[in-house]
């Protein structure tokens with residue numbers, strides 16, 4: 001019995017980190033209406049940034065947030081402004097331009113291969129960071145401390161992003177653009193600038209997710225791919241464009257992955273995750289958690 | 296110098312030309328109506344002015360400054376606010392958030408609180424409903440939000456595209472009274488309407504658009520009495 005509670009708790013913790021890795025994907029989709037296939041690669045870039053920041057300076061791994069989040073915001077903003085925006089402008093009259101998806105796929109390949117070229121294929125880890133291997137002991141249960149930190153960070157980030165979208169002028173303009181681009185432009189909103197900011201925020205959340213991962217997760221050039229696939233499943237489960245949905249979707253996957261192996265082999269838990277994904281796609285394509293965009 | 300001066304514009308959707316060699320003027324303080332049947336090009340004309348659908352030739356000047364090549368956000372910044380056909384509210388946002396987005400442009404953003412107070416005074420219903428999600432409002436309330444959202448942008452020229460569309464007669468009266476009040480408070484109004492009687496009776500001047508061309512223009516009271524208009528638009 002204890003095992004199941006312990007696994008559930010650790011599943012929730014890891015799942016909320018999954019949710020955090022997918023948050024940017026859902027934000028970017030909600031506003032630009034395109035799937036960003038480079039999202040996992042942005043996470044990977046964030047992980048290298050965090051890894052080197054901590055390794056070179058010896059700072060606490062979580063302190064890297066103050067560096068990685070703004071750097072990733074700038075990275076996302078610039079990427080959208082100089083690489084993706086021109087395609088949007090060229091395809092002005094297309095509602096969901098396929099070429100943009102192709103471009104994000106190209107960015108994914110370029111980032112992953114560039115990283116491979118610069119840093120090589122080896123796995124890197126922050127072996128002697130203060131969170132590594134830390135466990136919290138509650139009765140007979142062991143709770144992973146770095147994952148607990150990650151979970152708290154995920155919740156704070158979700159609340160912060162939600163607050164920003166609800167309560168600031170820029171946040172309202174982003175929501176307006178996500179609902180009706182043309183009407184938004186009649187309010188004086190430059191949709192391309194909004195895309196830049198949304199992409200920047202998406203990249204920044206990937207950067208925050210990266211910081212929560214490096215204390216216990218290996219860094220390597222294709223690390224993003226693992227999270228990409230999970231990310232797509234999570235945002236479909238939670239509802240494309242929904243921030244709370246991303247967290248909830250992540251937690252569902254985290255629990256299945258962590259409790260499942262008590263009852264079956266790991267391949268089966270994966271089958272359950274994909275099965276759930278397909279069922280949701282067929283039965284409730286807007287996701288388990290309601291509206292198309294809840295912000 | 297007129298507030299808005301359009302000279303000989305052509306507008307096309309791809310290969311299909313919709314507006315032909317159209318010229319039009321709006322003076323400061325006027326209420327001007329554009330009337331015409333379905334597909335005459337009324338909405339397209341407003342879209343050309345607001346920069347959504349740039350004219351392929353001709354000029355549009357506002358306060359004497361050419362704007363025909365400007366994107367919508369610059370046109371808004373110059374003081375033209377376009378309340379589009381079909382209201383186009385931000386459907387999942389609250390009434391208040393819709394209004395606040397209306398004040399996004401820099402000029403209006405400086406005194407949002409003040410403008411919001413004035414809009415609530417003009418449209419008290421919106422204050423009662425400020426936390427309601429726009430999608431769940433009645434058609435009349437939605438139109439009020441659309442107009443209020445336009446006013447939040449502090450227009451020098453307010454362009455309304457068929458504000459009475461799809462509303463019950465009693466609400467239509469409300470809407471036109473509201474437009475009258477807005478004009479009385481000093482905002483210049485350019486209004487597209489199919490409810491010819493109501494719109495002309497509160498306008499100073501009118502233009503009649505048919506197949507993308509101005510076929511008639513003049514003082515509103517003269518247009519109301521015109522036999523062609525009586526027959527074609529008033530069904531008398």
Ligand SMILES: Nc1ncnc2c1ncn2[C@@H]1O[C@H](COP(=O)(O)OP(=O)(O)OP(=O)(O)O)[C@@H](O)[C@H]1O
Nearest residue numbers: 308311313331332333334335336337338339340380
């Ligand atoms: N996006 C578009 N693509 C192609 N043609 C269009 C488009 N929008 C409008 N048109 C055409 O342009 C013409 C004028 O349309 P417009 O919407 O300006 O008319 P309108 O006078 O506003 O009509 P209504 O009173 O029905 O709103 C119509 O023939 C219409 O079919």
Ligand SMILES: [Mg+2]
Nearest residue numbers: 337338339380
């Ligand atoms: Mg129209």
